[in-house]
Structures are given as structure tokens and as C-alpha cells.
Amino acid sequence: METYIAFLRAVNVGGRTVRMDRLRELFTALGLDGVRTYIQSGNVFFRSAETDRAALTARIEAGLAEGLGYPVPVMLRTVEEVEALVALDPFAGVEVTEDVRLCVLFLSEPPPPELVLPVASPKGDWEMIGASGDAAFVVMRLRGGRMNGNPATAFPKSYRGQATSRFFHTTAKIAAAARKA
Template identity: 60%
Template sequence: MTTTWVALLRAVNVGGRTVKMERLRELFADVGLVDVRSYIQSGNVFFTDPAGLDRAELGRRIEAHLAEALGWPVPVLLRTVEELAAVVEADPFRGVEVTPDVRLLVAFLTEPPPADLELPARTKRGDVEVIAVTDAEAFAVGRIIDGRPVGKLEPVLGKGWPGQVTARFFHTTVKILAAARKG
């Protein structure tokens, strides 16, 4: 059985680092990946790898090619469709009231969260509250406070945490999974 991968990219189409999805799909194909598709403009790419590389090597190759082609580093967080389905099925947000000022976030991590992270964990400002974690994700409730957008999750993980994070709204994660399954 062929694995369908979901690449969740960080630093694409934010902060002036713009790349059209057609170009992004071409860059993935350049690495030898097939059945390449994308979902919305925030760097979600689906593909299969006929070479059958392991996750670490596959991620390194994609990151190196994107950095060379685009001129900036693009962290690539890979999940299988099954792993993404487990994230959606876990849904630790049950019971969280969504209001216009509340955002439900899934933070995809390259490294496990700190073992001593006590939940719930909040930023000093209180705009991000991590309510659950796995070895590869953190589930956070973001709050817009005084009209200021939700901040970053990294401060909750601590200065010594060595990983990278890319976040998606939970409802977007559900849509990414549905799109990935359509392949």
C-alpha cells in the first residue's frame, strides 16, 4: 500500500514569503514525488513517494529543495493521512465554547513537547492555552484579547524546546484531512 503524505509547511505565504501553489506543487514533483496536490494557500501539500523514503529523509530532501528554490528555509512537518485522522478524531476541544474571540488550534510539532509541561499551559498574556498534547501535536485554545491577534505557541513550550511548529485551525485541519482523503 502506498502512503499518502501530508506536508504541513511553515513560512509559506506569510510575511512576504509568497509562493503560488502551482509552483509549490512543481517543487514537490522536482524531488520525485507523485500525485502532488495542494490545499488552500497556506502550504498544505499531499503526495506519494515512489522511492519509499523514511519520514526524516523525505523531510530533509523536501526542505533542502524548497530552501534552494525559494531562497528561505521552509520547515516541513510530515504526517500520514492516518496520523492526521488520529489528530482529528482525538478532538480535545469538545466542550470548548467557540466565540468570535476564540480559535481552536492544532500545532504540529517536529519534536515532542517538554516532558514536564503542565497542562493547561498558558502564555503570559493568556492568549494561548495548550489544553492537550501528543508526542507530535499540541492542541491550543487561542483567544483574541483587546483586539490583538492570537500569539505564538512556542513560549508555552519553553526557550529550550528545540523544535519547529506550524499551526492550523482545527476546522482547517478537518478540511485538510478530507481533501487528502480525496486523492
């Protein structure tokens, strides 16, 4: 049995509120084992013997859409994959201040090959400094205490993938909590 982490997009933002006990119910109803959630932003750990990740992702997305009444894109990773991502230390050398946030974009597909990194927003709100496999690393700069801009706009319109972001320090905590699960 593999332990997976499902990073859900657009959960508990934009008026789409989902209680974590409801998410656990939906995942359990799909026949997944040891279902746990971590904080309120749509992080679910579970175990499954399913080896076809695309099929498992599609099954989870269908179950969430049916149970919640709207689509929820899922970026599925193993604990080992998330630990390896954290171990890359992609933000080494980035000075962290009270106005800087380090984020991981979990992608449903690898970044497009024509994406040239680093790339920054015209206003300097964010800078995508690197990518690895199916993740991108973004430095967000707060303006007036708020994060602005969408780093996914760096991808060309031909990119058909989905993305969801997590703070880097939260990603490390998610991996550690999933390892204990």
C-alpha cells in the same frame, strides 16, 4: 505508496509569498507523485514509497530551500495520522465563540517532557490545553479581532523543534481532501 501531508511553516506570511503552482512544481521535481495543494497556507499532499520519514522530510526541506531561497520547515504526517488527531476531538467541551479559535500546532519533535499542560499566556491570549505525540492543541482568544501571542513560547528554550499551526476545522478539511487525493 503512502499519502503524506506536508504542513509547511511560514508560507505566505511575513512577506514570503509562494504560489501554490510553484509549490507543486517543487514537490513534483523531488519525484513525489500526485502532488496537490490545499489553500494558500502551505499544505501539500503527495504520495511516496519512501519509508524513512526523516530522510523524506530532509529531502523536501532541502528542495524547498534551494527552490525558494530560504528555509521552510516541514511537518510531515500521513493522512491516517491527521485523521487520528482529528478523531481525538481535543477541543471537546471548549465553548467556541466569535472570539475563540481552535488551533493545532504540528510539531517537528514531540513536546518536551517538562512541559506541564494546560499552560496559558500571561495575558490570556492563548491556552495550550493538551498534546498528543507530535501535536499540541491551543485555544486562541482574539483581542480586538486579532490573534496575539505565540503558544510556542510555552516550550522551554531547550526545545529544538519547529512548529506550524492550522485551525482545527481546517485540519479536518485538509485530512478529508488528502483522503480524496
